[in-house]
Amino acid sequence: MPFAFRVAARDGRARTGHFDTPHGTVATPAFMPVGTRASVKGVRSDELVALGTQMVLANTYHLALRPGSALVHELGGLHRFMGWSGPLLTDSGGYQIFSLSALTQIDEDGATLRSVVDGARLRFTPESVMQIERELGADVIMALDHCPPVPEARAAVEDASGRTHRWLERCVRAWQAAGGVQGGQALFGIVQGGAFDDLRARSVEAVTSHDLPGYAIGGVSVGEDRVAMRRAVEAAAPLLPADKPRYLMGVGTPLDLFEAVRCGVDLFDCVTPTRHGRNHQAFTWEGRLNLRNARHERDPRPLEEGCDCPACRLVSRAYLRHLCQAGEMLAAVLLTQHNLRFFHRCMEAMRAAIERGELDSLRERIDRAQSRGLASSEPA
Amino acid sequence: MPFAFRVAARDGRARTGHFDTPHGTVATPAFMPVGTRASVKGVRSDELVALGTQMVLANTYHLALRPGSALVHELGGLHRFMGWSGPLLTDSGGYQIFSLSALTQIDEDGATLRSVVDGARLRFTPESVMQIERELGADVIMALDHCPPVPEARAAVEDASGRTHRWLERCVRAWQAAGGVQGGQALFGIVQGGAFDDLRARSVEAVTSHDLPGYAIGGVSVGEDRVAMRRAVEAAAPLLPADKPRYLMGVGTPLDLFEAVRCGVDLFDCVTPTRHGRNHQAFTWEGRLNLRNARHERDPRPLEEGCDCPACRLVSRAYLRHLCQAGEMLAAVLLTQHNLRFFHRCMEAMRAAIERGELDSLRERIDRAQSRGLASSEPA
Numbered sequence: 171m172p173f174a175f176r177v178a179a180r181d182g183r184a185r186t187g188h189f190d191t192p193h194g195t196v197a198t199p200a201f202m203p204v205g206t207r208a209s210v211k212g213v214r215s216d217e218l219v220a221l222g223t224q225m226v227l228a229n230t231y232h233l234a235l236r237p238g239s240a241l242v243h244e245l246g247g248l249h250r251f252m253g254w255s256g257p258l259l260t261d262s263g264g265y266q267i268f269s270l271s272a273l274t275q276i277d278e279d280g281a282t283l284r285s286v287v288d289g290a291r292l293r294f295t296p297e298s299v300m301q302i303e304r305e306l307g308a309d310v311i312m313a314l315d316h317c318p319p320v321p322e323a324r325a326a327v328e329d330a331s332g333r334t335h336r337w338l339e340r341c342v343r344a345w346q347a348a349g350g351v352q353g354g355q356a357l358f359g360i361v362q363g364g365a366f367d368d369l370r371a372r373s374v375e376a377v378t379s380h381d382l383p384g385y386a387i388g389g390v391s392v393g394e395d396r397v398a399m400r401r402a403v404e405a406a407a408p409l410l411p412a413d414k415p416r417y418l419m420g421v422g423t424p425l426d427l428f429e430a431v432r433c434g435v436d437l438f439d440c441v442t443p444t445r446h447g448r449n450h451q452a453f454t455w456e457g458r459l460n461l462r463n464a465r466h467e468r469d470p471r472p473l474e475e476g477c478d479c480p481a482c483r484l485v486s487r488a489y490l491r492h493l494c495q496a497g498e499m500l501a502a503v504l505l506t507q508h509n510l511r512f513f514h515r516c517m518e519a520m521r522a523a524i525e526r527g528e529l530d531s532l533r534e535r536i537d538r539a540q541s542r543g544l545a546s547s548e549p550a
Numbered sequence: 551m552p553f554a555f556r557v558a559a560r561d562g563r564a565r566t567g568h569f570d571t572p573h574g575t576v577a578t579p580a581f582m583p584v585g586t587r588a589s590v591k592g593v594r595s596d597e598l599v600a601l602g603t604q605m606v607l608a609n610t611y612h613l614a615l616r617p618g619s620a621l622v623h624e625l626g627g628l629h630r631f632m633g634w635s636g637p638l639l640t641d642s643g644g645y646q647i648f649s650l651s652a653l654t655q656i657d658e659d660g661a662t663l664r665s666v667v668d669g670a671r672l673r674f675t676p677e678s679v680m681q682i683e684r685e686l687g688a689d690v691i692m693a694l695d696h697c698p699p700v701p702e703a704r705a706a707v708e709d710a711s712g713r714t715h716r717w718l719e720r721c722v723r724a725w726q727a728a729g730g731v732q733g734g735q736a737l738f739g740i741v742q743g744g745a746f747d748d749l750r751a752r753s754v755e756a757v758t759s760h761d762l763p764g765y766a767i768g769g770v771s772v773g774e775d776r777v778a779m780r781r782a783v784e785a786a787a788p789l790l791p792a793d794k795p796r797y798l799m800g801v802g803t804p805l806d807l808f809e810a811v812r813c814g815v816d817l818f819d820c821v822t823p824t825r826h827g828r829n830h831q832a833f834t835w836e837g838r839l840n841l842r843n844a845r846h847e848r849d850p851r852p853l854e855e856g857c858d859c860p861a862c863r864l865v866s867r868a869y870l871r872h873l874c875q876a877g878e879m880l881a882a883v884l885l886t887q888h889n890l891r892f893f894h895r896c897m898e899a900m901r902a903a904i905e906r907g908e909l910d911s912l913r914e915r916i917d918r919a920q921s922r923g924l925a926s927s928e929p930a
Contacts (some may be wrong), residue, residue: 207872207873207876207878208869208872209873209876209878209880210880211878211879211880212879212880212883213880214860214864214880214883214884215864215865216860216863216864232876236872236875236876237847237868237872237875241847241848241868244848245848245850245866245868245869246850251868251869251872252865252869253864253865253869467617467621468621468624470625470626480596483596484594484596484633485595485631485632485633486625486631488621488625488631489588489625489631489632489633492587492588492616492617492631493587493589495616495617496616498587498589498591499591499592499879499882499883500589500590500591500592500593500594502879503594503879503883504594
């Protein structure tokens with residue numbers, strides 16, 4: 171089988187595991203950097219490997235617009251196109267149906283979106299999305315889902331969940347027609363259900379009625395507060411099959427990852443480390459640093475003692491602050507690399523703690539990592 | 551002695567050599583990437599090493615403004631500050647006296663400039679520049695020169711040359727008071743003389759009346775045409791002492807470097823490879839490529855077969871074109887790295903050709919490298 175998932179150790183509901191794909195095995199729980207347009211912003215693919223990245227996410231909607239999935243296919247698929255030989259996942263465009271909702275019309279058959287590149291109309295159906303994702307050629311492909319814009323509006327959430335389930339059936343048929351897992355791609359279904367425990371449970375039931383290589387929790391991190399987000403994960407994750415990887419989409423901060431790992435989630439993606447890096451914020455075990463802050467001006471220390479990222483090996487906080495002040499591109503590059511390394515180190519720490527049966531002992535440390543930094547005077 | 555220059559091979563007036571500094575030996579002729587604000591834009595210091603960079607230039611004027619030379623000194627000097635452990639050169643701010651001439655007032659004692667950061671008045675004298683460069687702590691420090699704005703205006707050129715020579719005397723005194731080469735820094739004097747052969751010769755005489763560890767040709771690449779620039783190099787370079795490194799400031803394209811090497815120049819710096827990279831231009835032995843051009847859209851080839859830079863090892867022209875079109879930061883990063891590697895490969899080819907006594911056979915190849923690319927339809 172080209173795909174397999176084996177649980178290695180458990181600690182409460184949390185688990186470590188190994189997810190085999192045609193492009194390598196992912197040690198879980200794992201964090202996937204976001205390479206929206208087939209590029210993790212500012213970081214080369216060989217540097218991702220050095221930073222501890224095991225699997226990368228790319229974006230179906232954006233790549234369908236530019237350069238187009240047919241072109242990527244002609245050039246040998248997304249792995250070769252972006253020079254990344256490890257496991258790769260493409261989302262389905264479902265999130266963009268939500269995030270670009272002012273430009274979107276949804277009907278039973280699919281969604282009509284506007285191109286952010288040139289304003290052209292774009293039609294996404296379950297079948298067309300499976301075709302696009304097949305041409306892109308990632309290891310894991312996500313089903314097209316309907317992510318409700320307001321996770322607290324019950325009628326809208328029910329409507330979106332029902333459509334997500336019907337679209338999933340069509341995705342599964344298209345995927346199976348292309349050979350299923352034997353075609354080299356693992357289809358993951360997406361659970362919806364907003365902020366309602368019963369709708370989450372019903373969505374898990376509908377989605378897991380298909381025997382798929384993995385399942386995802388969607389419709390989170392869409393504007394709801396942190397409590398609602400965690401409740402949705404707690405409602406859905408434990409109900410998902412224990413022998414399949416569970417992927418929480420678009421989440422989040424280190425503590426969000428930790429809480430979800432405690433619920434048994436295995437895979438994550440988020441723009442947090444890369445976007446914060448471009449905004450001159452660095453994650454450390456002692457809190458988040460704003461490198462524009464004057465208190466770093468004369469600080470000869472690395473961002474974090476013991477970190478093996480290029481920034482921490484090479485330069486000081488004072489230098490990084492200088493790059494930020496001077497508007498040097500290298501600031502974003504170095505801080506992005508540090509943050510990615512930090513997120514991967516968080517996951518490594520969680521995997522090690524689960525193996526020792528001591529995951530809960532990490533909580534305080536993880537919580538501190540996303541606080542506002544060492545000094546209370548630190549602006550966000 | 552902390553500094554020494556040994557000629558290894560000759561081919562006509564061209565030569566290879568080794569320039570020893572306290573931070574390592576430079577095989578010449580060599581190209582120095584420009585790290586204006588203590589950062590070669592988008593490239594980490596460890597990546598510079600991997601690209602074949604032997605020595606880096608940083609900018610005294612910009613670093614004096616921000617973060618300030620005292621801060622750099624407090625943090626252990628420029629090498630430690632920017633994480634670059636190899637040889638380092640700082641210019642003197644003389645070029646900014648020229649390039650910011652609308653904001654500059656020159657008198658016999660020095661120059662008053664405006665800060666590009668905050669508009670503050672800044673006073674540069676030979677003594678203050680030596681002090682700033684001592685605090686920055688580069689291996690090679692440049693004397694403060696007066697670069698005439700119009701190299702064809704004889705009276706202005708004579709005036710600027712004379713002032714450059716008088717300022718050099720003061721620089722030499724300040725440098726010797728700090729220990730001369732035993733202080734760990736090699737002072738290079740700068741020849742002026744504009745577009746006039748006799749003024750160039752007189753300037754060489756005045757500058758080389760000081761026994762310095764190296765000499766530079768300045769006042770070129772300041773708006774004059776290529777013929778005038780080459781003539782100025784031909785007028786000055788052969789007159790400089792054969793046993794000292796000769797540095798041509800701010801030049802240029804591959805063919806400019808080749809022509810200057812033929813005149814016996816050993817060291818170069820220019821923003822050409824880095825700036826062109828940010829503008830989506832790639833140098834290859836077959837000509838310069840504009841990666842925004844549609845003809846690269848489906849091209850699976852690397853920028854250049856046989857190039858060992860990260861871009862050529864990892865991805866295709868089609869991918870790089872996609873990054874350019876999508877406005878991805880990684881485009882500038884990868885193209886900058888390729889261009890730096892290309893410039894270093896040009897210098898490697900010149901060194902090897904000199905050793906074989908075949909430098910002239912490289913001319914056609916070098917000339918093609920800066921042409922407009924393979925297709926005549928290629929826009930600049």
